[in-house]
Amino acid sequence: MAELRVLSAVALLCLSFILPLTIFIGRSNIKTIRQKIIADLENVFRIDGHGPDTLIPSFEFAAYKYRALPHQSDQPQPSEWRAYFLPVLVFILVSFSGFLTSSGLLLTHARLEHFQPFFSGMTLVTGDPASRTTMVHYQMQTMSALTFTFIGAYIWSIDYLVRRISNYDLSPISFLRVTAHIILACVTSVTLHHGYVELMNSSPSSVVGDRVPELIVAFLIGFFPKLGLQTLLSRVPQLQVRRVDPRASGFAKEYPIDMVLGIDSAIKFRLAEFEIEDVQNLATANPILLFVETPYGIYETMDWVAQAQLILALDLDQIEALRLINVRTIFDLEHFLETPASRALLVTALNTPRTDGKGTVLQQDRGITDATVETIVRAIGEDLHVQRLRQIWRNIELKLKFDLPHVRRESEMLHAPCLDAEPPAPPPPRPHGEGRKTLAAVE
Structure with a gap:
């Protein structure tokens, strides 16, 4: 025993x-x-024309997490x-x-x-x-x-x-x-x-x-x-030492991650392993890390993050109206500003009445006009997470070598030499005969 x-x-x-x-x-x-x-x-996210080890910040953060940067690979851990x-x-x-x-x-x-x-x-x-x-x-x-x-x-x-x-x-x-x-x-x-x-x-x-x-x-x-x-x-x-203000419950909102098109219950369960359980977590996630740490493709993760950023920036009534005109991502919102016809559709969708989700209208007119919509979209696009996603998006777009006008413009801007100083001003016109005097003096 x-x-x-x-x-x-x-x-x-x-x-x-x-x-x-x-x-x-x-x-x-x-x-x-x-x-x-x-x-x-590394070759995909390397910035051309800036040295062999110059990478975009989003990729550097992902590589640093696993200590896989080129200049750190030979150092003993x-x-x-x-x-x-x-x-x-x-x-x-x-x-x-x-x-x-x-x-x-x-x-x-x-x-x-x-x-x-x-x-x-x-x-x-x-x-x-x-x-x-x-x-x-x-x-x-x-x-x-x-x-x-x-x-x-x-x-x-x-x-x-x-x-x-x-x-x-x-x-x-x-x-x-x-x-x-x-x-x-x-x-x-x-x-x-x-x-x-x-x-x-x-x-x-x-x-x-x-x-x-x-x-x-x-x-x-x-x-x-x-x-x-x-x-x-x-x-x-x-x-209880601390008392919770009852008004705080009105601000407690959570958007489930399956609001994003393409995410079903299986993908939702898979993303929960990485503590990405709502739209805010997905909107602020690094799509490169999502690609590295999950079995999903880079284009798929970028599209999910772009959708989540749009959902996080607007309310659900506006999101529903925007999807009716095929605006799914944060970049679709920016593209609709390029032409007057699409801009008008965008203003109409953003001005959709705000409700409580049960049919009661809380705000009939949001006051968004053709003159203010560009400021609103620009403010959304200046978020750091949106800027990071835009940089990844453009870098992959340039690597694909598509023969598109805006791609050629981005490529020319990427390879253009950096001009820190302003070009010298042209010399003032000289009086007639001054040039001959100078030349005669040199001779």
Whole structure:
């Protein structure tokens, strides 16, 4: 029996090592694959005529994330195991303790008969044998709540760490955070369990019966961060130090990412792995990084980001009216300013009445005219995220070598010499015969 316990403990210790080891192996593979993709993209996003290592800023940011820039590829990378050693060790120890508790290897009748404040709460034991039996039953209930909380917290830790390697932002703080989350969830769940039992015992008409609802709550507390604390604060408002202004809820808006044409439920789930869960996240994303880190094409990611930027800049009534005239992206909005006929359609679409989504008109006339529409579009286009996307768009457009007038203009501007100083002014006209005098003097 003792040998079986030792073997079980060794197996649980190995299980505690599996997750960190898998995380680091996956991180290394992801880094290698994405560095190869970035190296293949260097020729596409290199600025012609500005040196062999001059890249557009958006690509430099993507390459810097994976340390794949040409002038950094030969430099030795510093060792990271020292920074990760202690946080990973603490995570393994906490996980191992949770697995031991969940497996019941440490549970013996002699141990459970003793009063342990963490597991026994306010339940005291006396010399009566029935009191000892009550103590054992109560501690078993506490251990059950703690086990389900740990399982929920550990599953959440797996999901969190997988997201970190998908986004390639794993750090020692990541392991410290999941460790703190497991400890906080377990302590909160046990505290709520003791409080729940005390509340039930204080009411004569209540009887503590089925424990399944409490175990479900314990699992949810472990899976969702700070759910237990939020539940406790909602039940006891006096514990809330900061008060939320009720008017703030009117500003809390979230546009789901599947508003963008081309994003279905499967792509939405895939993008959620990179914490791109709404339109604002997509509008500010780097399309080059989306191409590198996801299986989707560069043109597809650029189109999604351009659509999201337009949705973020306007309201839904305007977006619906613009799609009727085939304006989907932020650049379509700029192209409609080029001709008077399309400009008139654009003004009409932007002036569509603003509603609350239920048919009630909140603003009938927005006051957008032909004279002000260009200022509005220019203000939208001056956003840094729009400028970054425009630079990527034009760079790829020039690389495609299309025989289009605006492409030729962009290419001529790109290769034109930089003239920092103004050209010299022409000399003033000289009086008749002054040139001959000068020439005679030189001779």
